[in-house]
Amino acid sequence: MLIYSSKRLLQAVVSIFIASLLIFLVAEGLPGDVAQMVLGQYATEESLEALRQELGLNRPLHVRYLDWLNGVLHGNFGTSLSRSGIRVGPLLVQRARNSLVLAFGALLFVVPVSLLLGVTAGLNRDSWLDRLISVTTLGLISFPSFITGLILILIFSVYLGWLPASGAIDWSNGIFSQLNKLILPILALSGVMTGYIVRHTRASVVKVMKSDYTRSAILKGMNSKRVIVNHVLRNALLPTITVIAINLGWLLGGAVVVEATFSYPGVARLILTAIKQRDIPIMEAGLLFVVAAYIFVNLFTDLLYSFINPKLRYGEGE
Amino acid sequence: MAEALENLSEQLWSRLSFLKEFVLRLRKKPLAFTGLLVLIFWIFVSILSPVLVPYGPTEFSTDKFTSPGLDHWFGTDRWGRDIFSRVIAGSRTAFILALSATGLGLFGGTLIGLTAAYYEGPIGELLGRAMDILMAFPALLIAMFILGVLGPGTFNVILVIGLAHTPRIGRVARSAALEVKAQEFVEAAKVRGESNFYIMFSDILPNILDTLGVEGAIRFAYSIFLSASLGFLGLGVQPPTPDWGLMISEARNHLQTAPWMVIFPALAIASLVLAANFLAEGIEAYSSGDI
Numbered sequence: 001m002l003i004y005s006s007k008r009l010l011q012a013v014v015s016i017f018i019a020s021l022l023i024f025l026v027a028e029g030l031p032g033d034v035a036q037m038v039l040g041q042y043a044t045e046e047s048l049e050a051l052r053q054e055l056g057l058n059r060p061l062h063v064r065y066l067d068w069l070n071g072v073l074h075g076n077f078g079t080s081l082s083r084s085g086i087r088v089g090p091l092l093v094q095r096a097r098n099s100l101v102l103a104f105g106a107l108l109f110v111v112p113v114s115l116l117l118g119v120t121a122g123l124n125r126d127s128w129l130d131r132l133i134s135v136t137t138l139g140l141i142s143f144p145s146f147i148t149g150l151i152l153i154l155i156f157s158v159y160l161g162w163l164p165a166s167g168a169i170d171w172s173n174g175i176f177s178q179l180n181k182l183i184l185p186i187l188a189l190s191g192v193m194t195g196y197i198v199r200h201t202r203a204s205v206v207k208v209m210k211s212d213y214t215r216s217a218i219l220k221g222m223n224s225k226r227v228i229v230n231h232v233l234r235n236a237l238l239p240t241i242t243v244i245a246i247n248l249g250w251l252l253g254g255a256v257v258v259e260a261t262f263s264y265p266g267v268a269r270l271i272l273t274a275i276k277q278r279d280i281p282i283m284e285a286g287l288l289f290v291v292a293a294y295i296f297v298n299l300f301t302d303l304l305y306s307f308i309n310p311k312l313r314y315g316e317g318e
Numbered sequence: 319m320a321e322a323l324e325n326l327s328e329q330l331w332s333r334l335s336f337l338k339e340f341v342l343r344l345r346k347k348p349l350a351f352t353g354l355l356v357l358i359f360w361i362f363v364s365i366l367s368p369v370l371v372p373y374g375p376t377e378f379s380t381d382k383f384t385s386p387g388l389d390h391w392f393g394t395d396r397w398g399r400d401i402f403s404r405v406i407a408g409s410r411t412a413f414i415l416a417l418s419a420t421g422l423g424l425f426g427g428t429l430i431g432l433t434a435a436y437y438e439g440p441i442g443e444l445l446g447r448a449m450d451i452l453m454a455f456p457a458l459l460i461a462m463f464i465l466g467v468l469g470p471g472t473f474n475v476i477l478v479i480g481l482a483h484t485p486r487i488g489r490v491a492r493s494a495a496l497e498v499k500a501q502e503f504v505e506a507a508k509v510r511g512e513s514n515f516y517i518m519f520s521d522i523l524p525n526i527l528d529t530l531g532v533e534g535a536i537r538f539a540y541s542i543f544l545s546a547s548l549g550f551l552g553l554g555v556q557p558p559t560p561d562w563g564l565m566i567s568e569a570r571n572h573l574q575t576a577p578w579m580v581i582f583p584a585l586a587i588a589s590l591v592l593a594a595n596f597l598a599e600g601i602e603a604y605s606s607g608d609i
Contacts, residue, residue: 015451026463026464138592138596141595142539142543143591144547144563144587146546146563150570150584151580252456256459257550260551261570271462275553276466283463294455294456
């Protein structure tokens, strides 16, 4: 278990390093002049040269990468290009907090709802209830979250006037008075994820229901409630953990559309704005944050999974 | 090599006659069959779009924000453009983007997946790890990021969505190819002294086409989803091109006064993605022998 954990940890760290290299190479290493990208095509040669000097762009690529990496390792993400003088690090921390609030809110909603629906559908396979759940979830997967978001705004803000259309929360006013601003973004973010988790849960419940051990438990006369709790749920919910982890990654990426729809001040919208304003330090830091978060979430679930699953815990699996 | 290609094309032709049987069997799955019909409907609409549009899709007029009616079935937007015409013309944009991107992803992913499966050991391991790391980037974020560097535009959108698909398709192709590779006829081909190229493309590839078909349909749906999202974020196809995602993003500020600007392109996106997802389920059921 210890060996497995340290191996996975090492793997995660290496992955993040490679990701940092890729991010840096795409942002600054692709053919094309970074100064030109920042200032636009009508910039004069003098202003371009001045910016190159300021950003140290005349130095070779590997020196710049190591310099950037060194900064990142010491918690220094540089200074924003588009917002003069703003440090990227604190800005990122503030936005990350908002994104985490949104992600946890969505998770609190999605996990119980989708497990309940998935298990219900799986236990009542091929009934009308199962069909209804399956069709609805496929529908949820097919609606991009900006469409779900705008439909929610149309219904709950424009027609009913119950909830605000903007999710622009401001921490200085206290979070609890602004919880209503979070409801619509959380619902919009939950749609696709709920769809995927319900489908996976259903599939794994169906698989376990067909298995020999479930059949023999039923045949030996065990009462059906105990079969469901002891055999079906225990075994079916294990792989679901991994699916939830995969969807957490989606939560971080898919959030960009939801954050844009609701003008929510999270990391993803920070990256989007940085991309549009060619603010390279924010782009790099934001992406690295999202990728690192994703890799660590995966690491955490892998470890959790191996801890729960005795096959892996005693080193039989892997 | 010529022989391998000939063999592959023969296999592909024999698949086409399967198509008829596939459609017949699909009728047992009403949703998948409906998906197929909706998809065919949109294919015709996108091909015939220049004939079908009552107004020029980028043509301005003085009828701004007209609600849906006899003159403008789906209403008009803030430039007085006819939304019905823009939704119809937008189907062509959507198909061009999604088909090219899916094709690109299938090509790259299959090539990488086959290579990774066939050359197990260091090459396969390296490719597998590389795909895992690339998968760690959420697809929409990679697409946004690379588009930010390359600049928006139709060609770049195709390239970026294709790239985002490649590692996922590569993983699927790899695991399918590994299963086929373990079978005896591949061993036999090696003993016969067939070239690596022949075995990969003529023995293994035809046997993973079903898997690639399901994956292709899912990736097609996801391409529509991604390109609409990129359009919505303002990083995809640029105005005034009729594009569903872009139309919705333009409509966002007029939700209160002109909700039809959102509703019709949204229905178009949802119907197409839903159809492709239903069809993917149908193909899956067909290839696993459930129908």
